[in-house]
Amino acid sequence: MPVTETAPGPLIRIGEVARGAGVSVRAVRYYEEQGLLVPRRSPSGQRLYRPDTVTLVRFIQQMYAAGLTSSRIAELLPCWDSGHTDPGQRAMLRAERERIQAKVDDLRAALDRLDEVIAITDAHP
Amino acid sequence: MPVTETAPGPLIRIGEVARGAGVSVRAVRYYEEQGLLVPRRSPSGQRLYRPDTVTLVRFIQQMYAAGLTSSRIAELLPCWDSGHTDPGQRAMLRAERERIQAKVDDLRAALDRLDEVIAITDAHP
DNA sequence: CTAAAACCTGACGTTGACGTCAGAGGCAAG
């Protein structure tokens, strides 16, 4: 009876992760540098990832796009995949939520201002 | 009959502009460096602005916050205060509008993801 | 076996909107 130690499944290399998530190989290495990814290593030293890392990297990208820093995302990830949180983390989550919401409001206001300008310029042939 | 040449009114100095618009003095100088502001000069070389420059600076800040670069804002300002536009400028305006709208959508998606995490962590005591 | 493709570490370069420091005037009040 073979021993199955923590899902031995098909591991993928960094190129496949990058292509799958639509980012550069350099970016994936950078995420590791920031403590967001902790891949295993092959005997020769190449990084090996579980296939669902692609989903994780997409999530990371989404958080970056929302203006979160690497360290914030690093705080966030344990909540993401363990569900466990202390009060400080929950406060951080809500604070980031507020920040993003405020940013959305700012962008919508900017859109309105741009639309005013567009309306004016459309009126002037 | 006195000749009124382009509103001789009370001109203000850079500090008042900065405080009024809620930005740093350095920022106001930077805007000039980028061609967004063209203040007059006092005999001694100090910058003098019309009071409505405060409103203009607020607008500039709003555009920066929306992700526009200095050069885009520089293209935008003539439309803002003259209303005149060529087809290329109108295309640029619409392109920036699309970009901001896409960014809003991304942020809302990120908000949803964060809310998922928050929901999970609120379920785990 | 060999050449191409993918991977490695390490380190410097990029970009944009300012911050910050240095050194030198200018300007109203007491």
Next chain:
DNA sequence: CTTGCCTCTGACGTCAACGTCAGGTTTTAG
């Protein structure tokens, strides 16, 4: 006159998420 605040020019520093190059090893395709 001088104290104190504001302003000037010029120039280097910052921060974050990578880009990019160098020089070398590993894996894969034929």
